[in-house]
Amino acid sequence: xxxxxxxxxxxxxxxxxxxxxxxxxxxxxxxxxxxxxxxxxxxxxxxxxxxxxxxxxxxxxxxxxxxxxxxxxxxxxxxxxxxxxxxxxxxxxxxxxxxxxxxxxxxxxxxxxxxxxxxxxxxxxxxxxxxxxxxxxxxxxxxxxxxxxxxxxxxxxxxxxxxxxxxxxxxxxxxxxxxxxxxxxxxxxxxxxxxxxxxxxxxxxxxxxxxxxxxxxxxxxxxxxxxxxxxxxxxxxxxxxxxxxxxxxxxxxxxxxxxxxxxxxxxxxxxxxxxxxxxxxxxxxxxxxxxxxxxxxxxxxxxxxxxxxxxxxxxxxxxxxxxxxxxxxxxxxxxxxxxxxxxxxxxxxxxxxx
Amino acid sequence: xxxxxxxxxxxxxxxxxxxxxxxxxxxxxxxxxxxxxxxxxxxxxxxxxxxxxxxxxxxxxxxxxxxxxxxxxxxxxxxxxxxxxxxxxxxxxxxxxxxxxxxxxxxxxxxxxxxxxxxxxxxxxxxxxxxxxxxxxxxxxxxxxxxxxxxxxxxxxxxxxxxxxxxxxxxxxxxxxxxxxxxxxxxxxxxxxxxxxxxxxxxxxxxxxxxxxxxxxxxxxxxxxxxxxxxxxxxxxxxxxxxxxxxxxxxxxxxxxxxxxxxxxxxxxxxxxxxxxxxxxxxxxxxxxxxxxxxxxxxxxxxxxxxxxxxxxxxxxxxxxxxxxxxxxxxxxxxxxxxxxxxxxxxxxxxxxxxxxxxxxxxxxxxxxxxxxxxxxxxxxxxxxxxxxxxxxxxxxxxxxxxxxxxxxxxxxxxxxxxxxxxxxxxxxxxxxxxxxxxxxxxxxxxxxxxxxxxxxxxxxxxxxxxxxxxxxxxxxxxxxxxxxxxxxxxxxxxxxxxxxxxxxxxxxxxxxxxxxxxxxxxxxxxxxxxxxxxxxxxxxxxxxxxxxxxxxxxxxxxxxxxxxxxxxxxxxxxxxxxxxxxxxxx
Numbered sequence: 001x002x003x004x005x006x007x008x009x010x011x012x013x014x015x016x017x018x019x020x021x022x023x024x025x026x027x028x029x030x031x032x033x034x035x036x037x038x039x040x041x042x043x044x045x046x047x048x049x050x051x052x053x054x055x056x057x058x059x060x061x062x063x064x065x066x067x068x069x070x071x072x073x074x075x076x077x078x079x080x081x082x083x084x085x086x087x088x089x090x091x092x093x094x095x096x097x098x099x100x101x102x103x104x105x106x107x108x109x110x111x112x113x114x115x116x117x118x119x120x121x122x123x124x125x126x127x128x129x130x131x132x133x134x135x136x137x138x139x140x141x142x143x144x145x146x147x148x149x150x151x152x153x154x155x156x157x158x159x160x161x162x163x164x165x166x167x168x169x170x171x172x173x174x175x176x177x178x179x180x181x182x183x184x185x186x187x188x189x190x191x192x193x194x195x196x197x198x199x200x201x202x203x204x205x206x207x208x209x210x211x212x213x214x215x216x217x218x219x220x221x222x223x224x225x226x227x228x229x230x231x232x233x234x235x236x237x238x239x240x241x242x243x244x245x246x247x248x249x250x251x252x253x254x255x256x257x258x259x260x261x262x263x264x265x266x267x268x269x270x271x272x273x274x275x276x277x278x279x280x281x282x283x284x285x286x287x288x289x290x291x292x293x294x295x296x297x298x299x300x301x302x303x304x305x306x307x308x309x310x311x312x313x314x315x316x317x318x319x320x321x322x323x324x325x326x327x328x329x330x331x332x333x334x335x336x337x338x339x340x341x342x343x344x345x346x347x348x349x350x351x352x353x354x
Numbered sequence: 355x356x357x358x359x360x361x362x363x364x365x366x367x368x369x370x371x372x373x374x375x376x377x378x379x380x381x382x383x384x385x386x387x388x389x390x391x392x393x394x395x396x397x398x399x400x401x402x403x404x405x406x407x408x409x410x411x412x413x414x415x416x417x418x419x420x421x422x423x424x425x426x427x428x429x430x431x432x433x434x435x436x437x438x439x440x441x442x443x444x445x446x447x448x449x450x451x452x453x454x455x456x457x458x459x460x461x462x463x464x465x466x467x468x469x470x471x472x473x474x475x476x477x478x479x480x481x482x483x484x485x486x487x488x489x490x491x492x493x494x495x496x497x498x499x500x501x502x503x504x505x506x507x508x509x510x511x512x513x514x515x516x517x518x519x520x521x522x523x524x525x526x527x528x529x530x531x532x533x534x535x536x537x538x539x540x541x542x543x544x545x546x547x548x549x550x551x552x553x554x555x556x557x558x559x560x561x562x563x564x565x566x567x568x569x570x571x572x573x574x575x576x577x578x579x580x581x582x583x584x585x586x587x588x589x590x591x592x593x594x595x596x597x598x599x600x601x602x603x604x605x606x607x608x609x610x611x612x613x614x615x616x617x618x619x620x621x622x623x624x625x626x627x628x629x630x631x632x633x634x635x636x637x638x639x640x641x642x643x644x645x646x647x648x649x650x651x652x653x654x655x656x657x658x659x660x661x662x663x664x665x666x667x668x669x670x671x672x673x674x675x676x677x678x679x680x681x682x683x684x685x686x687x688x689x690x691x692x693x694x695x696x697x698x699x700x701x702x703x704x705x706x707x708x709x710x711x712x713x714x715x716x717x718x719x720x721x722x723x724x725x726x727x728x729x730x731x732x733x734x735x736x737x738x739x740x741x742x743x744x745x746x747x748x749x750x751x752x753x754x755x756x757x758x759x760x761x762x763x764x765x766x767x768x769x770x771x772x773x774x775x776x777x778x779x780x781x782x783x784x785x786x787x788x789x790x791x792x793x794x795x796x797x798x799x800x801x802x803x804x805x806x807x808x809x810x811x812x813x814x815x816x817x818x819x820x821x822x823x824x825x826x827x828x829x830x831x832x833x834x835x836x837x838x839x840x841x842x843x844x845x846x847x848x849x850x851x852x853x854x855x856x857x858x859x860x861x862x863x864x865x866x867x868x869x870x871x872x873x874x875x876x877x878x879x880x881x882x883x884x885x886x887x888x889x890x891x892x893x894x895x896x897x898x899x900x901x902x903x904x905x906x907x908x909x910x911x912x913x914x915x916x917x918x919x920x921x922x923x924x925x926x927x928x929x930x931x932x933x934x935x936x937x938x939x940x941x
């Protein structure tokens with residue numbers, strides 16, 4: 001059976017595909033930043049527990065307070081890109097979701113447990129004593145397992161050849177483990193996340209926590225070390241990932257496609273630059289380099305998806321039936337929402353001073 | 355047919371959706387109403403300069419945050435996940451049609467999170483005015499989320515003018531939009547009151563505790579009272595088919611209606627007790643549990659009814675529960691289902707693959723609502739009375755006879771192949787065409803038309819003592835006997851043949867029926883329209899004749915839905931005699 005014959009028909013779009021692609025590529029990195037901060041915070045807090053010295057204990061307590069926020073925003077900021085992926089690639093995503101249904105549903109209980117544990121870790125930090133280390137480790141592992149489930153779905157949805165297995169195993173228990181690119185891809189994602197997460201911890205420590213200089217210093221140092229060494233490691237993991245990609249996809253980054261190749265080159269240059277600035281513990285400079293780097297990586301990821309799907313599906317060919325008013329309604333809501341959020345945040349420092 | 359099916363034979367996806375949805379609405383409505391409750395209660399504390407109220411609000415905010423943001427938020431994601439898993443085609447349609455509605459909802463979700471965090475973490479550390487404004491922003495954003503989701507959910511039940519225009523707004527502001535918005539808003543305020551009990555019981559100071567309980571109870575009671583008329587309004591704007599299902603044609607909705615009625619009564623009673631009496635702490639907890647269960651029953655029954663009222667569609671008039679679009683039915687009937695389906699291995703029915711193809715047809719057309727050997731709507735149990743021939747006839751008019759099921763979609767060979775799978779694949783019944791048996795024509799008519807739901811042995815005692823005329827007459831008005839039963843629209847000759855067969859069930863071998871006791875006739879004429887004896891029997895078993903006789907004097911007191919029996923005293927005696935004879939109770 002030809003796997004292409006299994007691909008469901010895509011529904012008509014209500015706006016030009018470019019709108020959804022734009023919104024997807026805009027919001028997905030935001031989700032990544034929040035997710036990275038979340039994982040980095042959890043990892044750093046755990047490492048603090050391994051170092052009994054005084055500022056580390058306080059630092060882990062401070063990170064404990066921040067963790068639930070990160071979980072909340074990671075989830076919220078994940079909703080938007082997932083929605084736009086549903087619009088552009090829903091017919092592929094739902095198919096692979098059915099194939100791995102049991103695991104996909106497990107995401108929710110895993111997240112609920114992780115989220116409540118993060119609150120336990122925060123609200124009962126003192127009471128937990130030494131057990132706090134296990135709590136935050138559990139949060140970290142749970143969240144990383146959610147990432148693994150996502151990696152499976154995101155790779156299986158672009159590999160129709162793997163879908164034939166459904167006929168023998170229709171119970172929603174399939175994963176994409178046979179794909180040689182799955183593991184390096186997941187590790188690439190996690191290494192990058194924990195690195196950027198370390199950077200976020202450094203940023204948090206050097207700004208919000210600066211009133212306590214010992215803690216601020218410890219946090220900045222730990223975060224920047226994490227960032228730098230994990231990014232060095234990332235160069236290796238990333239190369240491994242690149243080499244496990246199917247030939248046609250890999251060649252996109254090796255000159256077959258100028259845009260993709262340009263992305264790779266830019267990505268490598270930015271990564272080297274961040275390693276240098278990270279090694280020197282320059283938080284702001286590293287951050288300014290990392291933000292575009294994450295966007296470059298998101299576009300490379302998009303190009304990988306395009307490469308996998310090239311024989312099967314072209315998102316630019318999906319019919320569209322433009323309806324302007326809902327789009328305008330959304331954009332107006334977005335702007336107003338952001339204004340209200342900024343207003344509310346502006347009330348925070350005012351109360352801090354008084 | 356466009357998508358694969360998540361196939362766990364013993365476990366239906368519909369039930370999973372319902373479970374997650376009911377838990378989710380119970381928390382997400384609290385997330386809306388609770389927002390209003392928090393700001394209003396805080397305002398009360400500010401006005402009355404009452405520190406104990408402020409302490410209560412703060413405590414309640416923490417509970418609110420932990421419950422709504424974590425559990426409420428994630429069960430919402432869970433619904434999205436589970437519907438895309440079980441109804442992928444419908445999810446795709448909803449996402450594509452309303453993408454910017456969902457996207458706007460995401461913005462409100464973001465505003466909610468920021469506002470709630472600020473509200474909680476600055477409690478008592480911000481000036482009252484600003485803090486109240488933040489609270490109002492939270493409530494406004496939460497209510498807007500309700501507003502948006504309400505439009506999309508109701509679209510599934512009443513797509514209205516969208517069917518023609520395919521325009522976002524006409525689908526969004528659909529016929530049930532406003533009544534449902536009111537109903538849900540009142541529900542959310544009612545829940546806020548109920549959840550208020552939970553925090554209130556933990557208050558140490560007795561006076562504040564009672565004050566807050568009474569306050570929460572008033573919230574719940576007023577909102578509950580307002581929810582009832584808006585619920586009626588909702589039902590009254592339903593399209594005719596859906597209203598028919600709600601009025602009794604759907605067995606699962608009837609059950610939900612009973613749950614709703616009991617829950618409403620229990621909830622009202624508990625709330626009134628909480629307001630009027632000053633119950634002690636331990637008792638408050640118990641009552642709170644009852645109130646929460648009743649509130650869940652009330653809401654759950656509403657959601658269940660809303661879901662079931664659009665059967666056999668997942669999006670009313672557009673897409674059937676099994677993902678088949680109504681507009682495609684004609685074409686697929688011509689071309690064949692398997693040829694058009696993507697996720698099947700048998701593209702055409704042959705002698706060799708008949709059962710296998712039938713299994714695939716079942717998977718894509720029936721499994722959406724029927725498990726195989728599972729505990730929910732098990733197809734094995736539901737088909738055990740039907741022969742291969744009867745199954746074919748049943749499938750040909752499945753939607754006409756049983757509106758809540760979609761029509762079988764496909765060509766004639768495919769229909770036979772599905773029937774073969776159901777008869778031989780599931781039950782090992784022979785695949786012989788039309789066997790004419792002893793009962794003759796009447797019997798085979800019975801098998802085709804009645805056996806799908808009624809085994810002859812079960813029907814037999816119910817018609818004990820019925821005359822031919824009575825049987826014949828009831829064949830003309832089946833829905834009047836029970837609204838779930840479809841009309842039997844057959845030529846007169848068929849009805850007569852069927853009557854002969856049905857009559858023979860209780861009168862084997864005897865030409866003339868034995869003279870019937872008076873009590874049996876009285877039962878048939880006065881009770882049987884609503885109660886089959888089989889169902890009544892266990893309820894009155896062990897009752898003495900005297901007890902039956904007395905209750906015949908006060909039927910309406912037993913159940914307000916029952917009219918009083920207007921017969922003479924002698925008639926009541928013989929009816930009681932008859933019943934006690936049947937149940938074997940003390941004379």
